[in-house]
Amino acid sequence: MKTESISVLIVDDVAQTRTNIRRLLQFENDIEVVGEAKDGKDAIKIARELQPNCILMDINMPEMDGIAATEQIYQELPQSVIIIISVQGEQEYLRKAMLAGARDYLVKPFSGNELGNTIRQVWEMEQSRHIQQERNRQPQQSAEVITVFSAKGGVGKTTIATNIAAGLAKDNKDVILMDLDLQFGDVPIMMNLKVKRSMADWYSEGFLNIDDYLLNHESGVRVLAAPEIPEEGELITAEHVNQLIADLQPLADYVIIDTPQFFHATTLQSLDLAHRVLLVAAPDLVNLKNVRRCLDVLDKLNIADKVQIVMNKVGKNSGLTFNQFNAHLNQDIWQQLPYDPRITALAVAQGIPVVNLNAKSRLSRALIKLTKQLNEEDELDEPGEAKGLKLLTTFATRRG
Numbered sequence: 057m058k059t060e061s062i063s064v065l066i067v068d069d070v071a072q073t074r075t076n077i078r079r080l081l082q083f084e085n086d087i088e089v090v091g092e093a094k095d096g097k098d099a100i101k102i103a104r105e106l107q108p109n110c111i112l113m114d115i116n117m118p119e120m121d122g123i124a125a126t127e128q129i130y131q132e133l134p135q136s137v138i139i140i141i142s143v144q145g146e147q148e149y150l151r152k153a154m155l156a157g158a159r160d161y162l163v164k165p166f167s168g169n170e171l172g173n174t175i176r177q178v179w180e181m182e183q184s185r186h187i188q189q190e191r192n193r194q195p196q197q198s199a200e201v202i203t204v205f206s207a208k209g210g211v212g213k214t215t216i217a218t219n220i221a222a223g224l225a226k227d228n229k230d231v232i233l234m235d236l237d238l239q240f241g242d243v244p245i246m247m248n249l250k251v252k253r254s255m256a257d258w259y260s261e262g263f264l265n266i267d268d269y270l271l272n273h274e275s276g277v278r279v280l281a282a283p284e285i286p287e288e289g290e291l292i293t294a295e296h297v298n299q300l301i302a303d304l305q306p307l308a309d310y311v312i313i314d315t316p317q318f319f320h321a322t323t324l325q326s327l328d329l330a331h332r333v334l335l336v337a338a339p340d341l342v343n344l345k346n347v348r349r350c351l352d353v354l355d356k357l358n359i360a361d362k363v364q365i366v367m368n369k370v371g372k373n374s375g376l377t378f379n380q381f382n383a384h385l386n387q388d389i390w391q392q393l394p395y396d397p398r399i400t401a402l403a404v405a406q407g408i409p410v411v412n413l414n415a416k417s418r419l420s421r422a423l424i425k426l427t428k429q430l431n432e433e434d435e436l437d438e439p440g441e442a443k444g445l446k447l448l449t450t451f452a453t454r455r456g
């Protein structure tokens with residue numbers, strides 16, 4: 057498990073026993089005897105000085121016995137593990153020693169193998185316990201969930217989701233991109249990713265650790281791919297989406313969710329659980345009508361207050377200017393992205409997000425500005441605030 061040797065202090069009132077134990081351990085390359093003590097008092101003094109990883113402690117000793125010494129060392133030096141070495145017939149003492157903080161015991165006589173293995177096991181358990189405690193002390197990472205949604209297909213959701221993910225990764229954020237377009241997920245194409253594992257595998261293999269189902273993109277973004285076969289997409293329910301988001305949240309700073317063009321229970325779940333919903337629209341009449349309707353629906357679902365409108369393909373000659381579109385919405389447009397068919401076509405053809413392909417293009421600059429804005433707004437949030445699943449109202453309960 058580790059390369060450093062385990063330092064050991066031997067405590068026994070019989071000099072011959074100390075020598076024998078030293079001999080037993082001399083062939084264990086990963087264990088080093090660093091000191092000896094002849095009674096409990098001596099043990100406390102030397103343990104303070106040497107701070108050994110492990111203390112082999114006899115029970116019956118003059119001055120201070122092994123139980124009293126164990127109790128004190130356990131309080132003072134909790135990082136040193138204590139193993140009791142006793143003779144037969146000290147069962148009651150052994151119980152007391154364990155209560156005093158000893159981790160294990162060995163009954164004399166024991167072999168070098170037994171002794172070495174016990175020391176190793178106890179020490180490794182102690183290491184794992186420390187790692188776990190350290191993890192528990194650190195505030196749980198809890199990703200901000202951003203769902204990219206639209207009222208109409210083909211407006212640029214996947215383009216925006218992939219680029220926000222890549223943009224945030226450029227800013228050293230830990231990002232997971234989840235492709236919730238369960239029938240026709242485009243994320244792997246847009247990011248030139250080979251789908252080795254997908255949500256369908258997570259489902260069929262029994263919902264194992266989600267970390268093992270993420271694909272690594274060279275930008276640093278990790279991707280949870282949608283099922284590759286459209287029929288398999290139907291296996292994923294709103295409840296699964298709930299679980300997926302909860303499982304992914306502790307693993308990243310951001311979970312970005314790309315959605316399909318249809319209003320599906322799974323999409324709704326992702327809207328419900330999001331901290332932020334980016335509603336993507338393009339400036340034309342059909343979009344305007346759909347966005348207005350969509351905002352009404354989201355309002356009824358109590359989702360409207362976290363919706364931010366991103367106008368994409370601004371400048372495309374599609375019958376409605378940005379200003380006309382803006383004037384007919386009773387909600388501000390949060391960000392706008394220019395129409396840039398050349399760079400997007402190139403990005404799709406090469407499977408590279410626009411922000412990675414050419415950071416200087418107009419679309420890239422607008423996407424980077426959007427990402428920065430996201431970052432800045434998040435930093436205004438209370439520092440250290442754990443972003444929990446604030447809106448755990450499921451599709452079923454809301455409508456039930």
Ligand SMILES: Nc1ncnc2c1ncn2[C@@H]1O[C@H](COP(=O)(O)OP(=O)(O)OP(=O)(O)O)[C@@H](O)[C@H]1O
Nearest residue numbers: 209210211212213214215317369394395396397400
């Ligand atoms: N700003 C832009 N300028 C020019 N073309 C764009 C822009 N954004 C996206 N596109 C192009 O529009 C098309 C649709 O984009 P995309 O697939 O991202 O939309 P979508 O909303 O995810 O579609 P779907 O609803 O089918 O999932 C793509 O060919 C993409 O390259």
Ligand SMILES: [Mg+2]
Nearest residue numbers: 213214237242
């Ligand atoms: Mg898409």
